Amino acid sequence: MMFARTKRLTLRPGWPEDARALSEAIGHEAVVTKLARVPWPYALGDAEAFLMNSAAGTDPRFMILLHEGAETRLIGGIGIHDEAGARHLGYWLTPAAWGRGYATEAGQAVVEMARHALGYRRLHAWHFADNPASGRVLTKLGFRRTGRIEPRRSLARGGTASGIGYALDLDGGQSTDAAVPMAA
Numbered sequence: 001m002m003f004a005r006t007k008r009l010t011l012r013p014g015w016p017e018d019a020r021a022l023s024e025a026i027g028h029e030a031v032v033t034k035l036a037r038v039p040w041p042y043a044l045g046d047a048e049a050f051l052m053n054s055a056a057g058t059d060p061r062f063m064i065l066l067h068e069g070a071e072t073r074l075i076g077g078i079g080i081h082d083e084a085g086a087r088h089l090g091y092w093l094t095p096a097a098w099g100r101g102y103a104t105e106a107g108q109a110v111v112e113m114a115r116h117a118l119g120y121r122r123l124h125a126w127h128f129a130d131n132p133a134s135g136r137v138l139t140k141l142g143f144r145r146t147g148r149i150e151p152r153r154s155l156a157r158g159g160t161a162s163g164i165g166y167a168l169d170l171d172g173g174q175s176t177d178a179a180v181p182m183a184a
Contacts, residue, residue, distance in 0.1 A: 002060055002117065004109040009102060011062035011078065011109055014051045018063055021074040023047040025094040032156040034131045035092055040156035060113065064106045066097065078106045080114060080123065087114070089125045089168075091137075103137045111141055115170040122169050126152060129162040143168040 004011040014022065026032065027042040039046060054061045061079030065072050076093035089110065093103055114120040125143055127134035135145075143166035152163030 002062075002113060004062070004113060006105050006109050008067060009106055009109070010065045010067065010072070011106055012065065013061065014054050014063045014077070016048070016051055018074060019044060019047040019051055022051065022063070022077075025074050025076065026092060028095055029156070030095055031092055033154060034128055034134065035090075035156065036153055037155055038092075060110070060118065062106075062110070064091075064093070064102065066102065075102060076106070078103075078110055080110065080118075080120075083124070086124045087120050087122070089114075089123050089138075089141075098133070103134075104140045107137060107141045111168065111170070121171050122167060125166045125168075126163040127166075128152065128154070129164055135164060135166075138166045141168065 001013050003013075023042060023044045023046065026038065026047070029040055032038040032040045032042055059079060059081045061081075062077065063074050064076035064078055066075045074094075075097040076091065078089075078091035080087050080089055082088075089107065091103055091107060091110075111123065114123055123143070124146075125138050127138065129149070146165040146167050148165035149162055150165070151160035153160050
């Protein structure tokens with residue numbers, strides 16, 4: 001298991017007791033329609049099943065927890081998964097956390113893990129064309145557009161929508177930020 005701590009966030013694996021907070025954080029149509037494999041509506045049982053599958057898997061997946069004073073709350077998720085033999089970064093935030101730099105902060109921590117702790121050479125990512133905010137996050141993380149625009153499936157949308165592809169080479173890349181504390 002891997003964990004990371006940033007200035008405002010903790011990234012850690014999801015635990016069964018996170019199910020209610022997860023279902024509340026992700027359970028917004030505006031969130032799930034921007035994702036590929038998440039149903040709408042999203043129920044507590046969906047969160048429980050996701051957390052069970054995450055615990056059994058080997059892909060690095062994290063809950064994003066925000067620290068505000070003495071309180072910590074789940075505001076999103078981020079991870080790397082295998083898709084057709086390539087490593088893909090994916091993430092989401094609950095709407096109340098949008099526009100505050102949390103996705104970029106969490107993304108920087110996961111990119112550093114991919115580069116230094118996991119030894120990955122390249123990451124891929126994509127976002128739906130109607131979600132330009134995600135493209136801005138990917139660009140801030142150093143990803144570059146691949147020029148690929150293709151139909152991507154969305155379970156919540158019940159069909160496909162145009163997705164824009166990105167890639168980030170991790171070989172020899174220099175981090176632009178201070179090291180992120182990690183524990184395995």
